Amino acid sequence: MSRYQFEGDLAHLERIIPLLVHGNPLALAYWQRRVSSLSQQQSLLPDGTRRVTRLLNVFNEVERALISGKATARRSPG
Numbered sequence: 001m002s003r004y005q006f007e008g009d010l011a012h013l014e015r016i017i018p019l020l021v022h023g024n025p026l027a028l029a030y031w032q033r034r035v036s037s038l039s040q041q042q043s044l045l046p047d048g049t050r051r052v053t054r055l056l057n058v059f060n061e062v063e064r065a066l067i068s069g070k071a072t073a074r075r076s077p078g
Helices: 003-022 028-039 048-075
Strands: none
Touching: 003 028, 003 048, 028 048
């Protein structure tokens, strides 16, 4: 992967991952693979490690929120 492709992928994911809180257009597994795949190339950019780590943290927060919401929905009477 080139530095420019990495930058493009990283920028795209930085825009998309936070939006998952409002709805998940694709399976979480897809997004997790996208983020995880970038961790192997994070050294291509000076701030790549920081950005990938931040994305992984945001993804984990989104995943926890979605799982928590599903658990709450299952417990709700209705």
